[in-house]
Amino acid sequence: MSIPRTAPRTAVRLGAVALTGALLAACGSGSGGGSADSAGGDVTLTVDLFGAFGYKESGLYAEYERLxxxxxxxxxxxxxxxxxxxxxxxxxAGGGGLADVQGIEVGRIASVTQQQAAKFVDLNQYGAGALKGEFAPAKWSAATTKDGKVLGLGTDVGPEAMCYRSDLFQAAGLPTDRTELAARWATWDGYLELGRQYKAKAPAGSAWLDSVGSLNAVMVGQAKERYYDASGALVYENSPAVKTAWDASVKAAGEGLSAKLDQWSPPWNQAFSSGSFATLPCPAWMLGYIKGQAGDAGKGKWDVAKLPGGAGNWGGSYLAVPTAAAHKKEAYELIKWLTAPEQQTKVFRGQGNFPSATTSIGQIADAKDPYFSDAPIGRIFGDAAEQAPVQVLGVHDKDIADQINNALSEVERKGTAPETAWANAKKAVKNALG
Structure with missing residues (x-):
């Protein structure tokens, strides 16, 4: 989840065996077992995350503390x-102020395994190797170094769909049925054409989509190769996927289809309840974010349909334990439990974050969400997860994506010419990569 995750805010991890929910707590001392926080031996585990992982909201922390x-x-x-x-x-870099558990967005995981392995605990020392069969090979290997160290356990994945405001569609004279819409916007050209129709009759102050940055992110999430190729070479400047997404995004900006809202900004958050935009390309983890921002008043106004242009993936994360953590073993036991199939199912049902374990996926296949007009989210996101490409991940994926998004913001908010903005993006990427 930038995503908050992850994004969100990202290849599907598939599990085969359910893990038991009751794990033994260890309250010891030393580099592996952590140290006591008080004379009574209680241990406080610190967890530092970004965006909406959904653990607190789904009651998992409280459940773990009871167990x-x-x-x-x-x-x-x-x-x-x-x-x-x-x-x-x-x-x-300083070695201080680190939590026992740190979240890692999938766009950063290659940086961790290739450049910062010494900064994170090899989870194999606590038995993580036994969990390998729980995850798809591509997802497991993404958090594994060349010499076999396992530096994180996968959380959710980010299969993509399209979230939309059915009440705003109705007000603009557009169809509201999710199946009909999926057919109408089977391609991104079809999506933009519906956007033009919406703009012509939209309620005052409402745009077709939130930002062209979100459009770009979801489109590049549909490609196997984006910023790097399979050999590890940097190819974003000539990537067909990047060009296609860029061209569609600047077209949407030029036609005034965007509300020009930077994602995760306060105005963007407020827009969920004000109706400032009618559609939002959304990975599964975005559902919980929408609920949090739109509140009870948004229930029944939102719906979910299949994504234009085919399946894709945006976001998905890992939980890792820094070598500087105070309670390494206890931290591992916690992340092992949080990423178990039972807990993944609970987070999905509570927040919408799509599970990575096969057991969980089977359990939620028929899930519907009353908040999103009883949309069959289990099927919609399940199909997308099954069909999404296994993406090539590079060391600076997230840095490149951020700079391209900044350049698109220049186009839609400042009116910068696309050619100038692209040149600015390349300069910014060069500076970011060093």
């Missing part, structure tokens, strides 16, 4: 993943 007397969990949260990552880098 493990003496363990307390304290979460800190940064809404914007870029801000989170910058702060994490500063703390990793």
């Amino acid at each position: 493990h007397p003496g363990i307390k969990i304290k979460q800190t949260d940064t809404e914007d993943e870029q801000d989170y990552w910058k702060s994490l880098q500063t703390r990793l």
